[in-house]
Amino acid sequence: MAARTVAIGLAGLGRIGRMHAENIARRCRSATLAAVYDLAPDAARATGERYGVPWTTSYDELLERCDAVAVATPTGTHAELVTAAARAGRPVFCEKPIAGDRAATLGVLDAVVQAGVVLQVGFHRRFDPDWVSVAERRAELGEVTFFRGSLWDMTPPEPAFIAGSGGFFTDVAVHELDVARWLVGEIVEVSAHGVAHDPAFAAIGDIDTAVVVLKFASGGLGVIDIGRGSRYGYESSTELVGTLATARVETPRAVEWRTPGQASHGLPRDFVERYPAAYVEELDAFARCVRDGTPPRCTGLDALAAFDLAVAADRSWRTGRPVAVKPVPTGDGVIYDIEER
Numbered sequence: 001m002a003a004r005t006v007a008i009g010l011a012g013l014g015r016i017g018r019m020h021a022e023n024i025a026r027r028c029r030s031a032t033l034a035a036v037y038d039l040a041p042d043a044a045r046a047t048g049e050r051y052g053v054p055w056t057t058s059y060d061e062l063l064e065r066c067d068a069v070a071v072a073t074p075t076g077t078h079a080e081l082v083t084a085a086a087r088a089g090r091p092v093f094c095e096k097p098i099a100g101d102r103a104a105t106l107g108v109l110d111a112v113v114q115a116g117v118v119l120q121v122g123f124h125r126r127f128d129p130d131w132v133s134v135a136e137r138r139a140e141l142g143e144v145t146f147f148r149g150s151l152w153d154m155t156p157p158e159p160a161f162i163a164g165s166g167g168f169f170t171d172v173a174v175h176e177l178d179v180a181r182w183l184v185g186e187i188v189e190v191s192a193h194g195v196a197h198d199p200a201f202a203a204i205g206d207i208d209t210a211v212v213v214l215k216f217a218s219g220g221l222g223v224i225d226i227g228r229g230s231r232y233g234y235e236s237s238t239e240l241v242g243t244l245a246t247a248r249v250e251t252p253r254a255v256e257w258r259t260p261g262q263a264s265h266g267l268p269r270d271f272v273e274r275y276p277a278a279y280v281e282e283l284d285a286f287a288r289c290v291r292d293g294t295p296p297r298c299t300g301l302d303a304l305a306a307f308d309l310a311v312a313a314d315r316s317w318r319t320g321r322p323v324a325v326k327p328v329p330t331g332d333g334v335i336y337d338i339e340e341r
């Protein structure tokens with residue numbers, strides 16, 4: 001007998017929401033698309049009609065129509081929508097970050113604990129086959145002495161997205177900080193430098209290029225370079241240098257052309273092209289957690305930890321000083337104590 005599928009209601013049908021709709025409706029084995037919701041009626045209608053599912057501009061109606069919710073609205077709306085879903089008893093998948101500030105993030109985690117529902121956060125790299133294969137063979141590296149993570153958009157997002165993103169470190173660096181914690185371990189110091197080359201970022205006090213240096217509790221070092229606009233392609237790579245071996249995850253090179261004096265290959269243009277399997281698997285895994293009652297691979301506490309480390313990076317960039325951070329174990333994970341919070 002086929003295992004039960006989980007009926008997911010999808011909130012937010014923009015860049016990433018439309019991709020989640022396609023994955024839930026056509027690629028996930030453990031989930032079905034129950035209904036879609038967006039404040040913009042045209043967006044809701046277009047996606048609903050495309051997949052033959054009910055569409056709505058009412059969040060309450062979405063909650064009534066589903067077993068679980070996936071939230072892919074702008075960051076500033078996550079806290080309200082996730083909290084309402086938890087209070088309605090619906091397990092939630094939420095895009096990163098959970099909220100733009102710490103108090104709102106803590107409020108969401110509290111609501112989720114009170115309701116006793118699953119919360120999984122959209123750190124898709126934890127579900128990508130390339131990174132998962134490194135995690136599975138992590139012991140073969142020995143002690144990791146150096147971590148490098150690169151994440152570059154090809155072209156910057158629209159100005160409206162940037163203005164509501166919460167800032168470069170909490171919007172972009174969180175992905176690399178989560179990978180660093182996941183594959184290396186906890187962090188004790190964060191330093192960062194950042195600049196805005198694009199006037200659109202400078203105009204709102206944000207940056208588009210940064211370097212973050214990490215000191216791990218193990219004694220290892222890490223460097224993260226992130227940018228909003230490489231112009232040549234979407235870049236996402238990780239390197240772990242260990243005492244026994246080194247692992248590198250690179251941007252894939254499916255076909256290489258060799259012509260006189262040159263070798264060239266195509267590059268993905270954005271995150272949708274770079275991680276197709278990861279985005280399917282993160283929602284399939286969420287559906288399995290809901291169905292089977294198993295814990296998610298990345299939790300609200302993981303989101304809080306990456307958020308706190310991103311805030312530490314932001315503070316270091318603004319003050320020009322390293323920021324000491326202290327990972328404090330709790331029953332369910334780790335909470336970071338940040339210097340001068």
Ligand SMILES: NC(=O)c1ccc[n+]([C@@H]2O[C@H](COP(=O)([O-])OP(=O)(O)OC[C@H]3O[C@@H](n4cnc5c(N)ncnc54)[C@H](O)[C@@H]3O)[C@@H](O)[C@H]2O)c1
Nearest residue numbers: 012013014015016017038039040072073074075077095096
């Ligand atoms: N994990 C990743 O790789 C990844 C990639 C991109 C974006 N994101 C995250 O996904 C979220 C959405 O990003 P995006 O680029 O798709 O944004 P977007 O601006 O392209 O789309 C947002 C959509 O939400 C709708 N919306 C706005 N407020 C709403 C509300 N209160 N209720 C219902 N619908 C509402 C808008 O009409 C729009 O259709 C952000 O939190 C972002 O950080 C994650």
